[in-house]
Amino acid sequence: MHLDLRMIIEVLQAGADAYTLKDSEPSELLTAVKNVLAGKMYLSSKVIKLLVKDYISKHSVPLSLEQLKDLSARERQVLSLISESKSIKEIAEELHISRSTADTHKANLMRKLGCENTNELIRFAMREGIVDLDE
CATH class of the missing domain: 3.40.50.2300 (Response regulator)
Structure with a gap:
């Protein structure tokens, strides 16, 4: 089959x-x-x-509070902007950082959260309530 x-x-x-x-x-x-x-x-x-x-x-098990604490304030900002479908270039401009730094934050987020791509990052942010969908 x-x-x-x-x-x-x-x-x-x-x-x-x-x-x-x-x-x-x-x-x-x-x-x-x-x-x-x-x-x-x-x-x-x-x-x-x-x-x-x-x-x-x-049925993924949500990350523990301790693991969520591992995200820096900047990583949370980057995650929020990624969830708004912003590109790395747009994120870098909005946060006044280099593209390389924005990309590094994204890579760190993916590593820390066990995500393989941007869609998984967005789903994680929505599931864990990190991103406010009303904004």
Whole structure:
């Protein structure tokens, strides 16, 4: 089958006890059948990875207050401006700092908050209430 989260969830909700991908090796299919016959469930490793990643993104544990305290006032300002869709150039101009410094603040935020991209930074800020959406 396909590595499509929606399809995987629908199939499992419908009662399937196994889910393998179209490109699975015959040995994996045999393992899946044996597991189901033994009353167990079987999911391809790629399917498990996708489901776990989805679960974690929806159920991430908020950072502790101590970790949030690790953000400097300037990093909070940069995070707020990033959440307003400001570019590094605009952030640097507004805060009267160099682009390099603004970029360093962004990199530090991503490292401290465990974010891989700007969208994750924005989602984090919204989820943790760091950014006021009414402004």
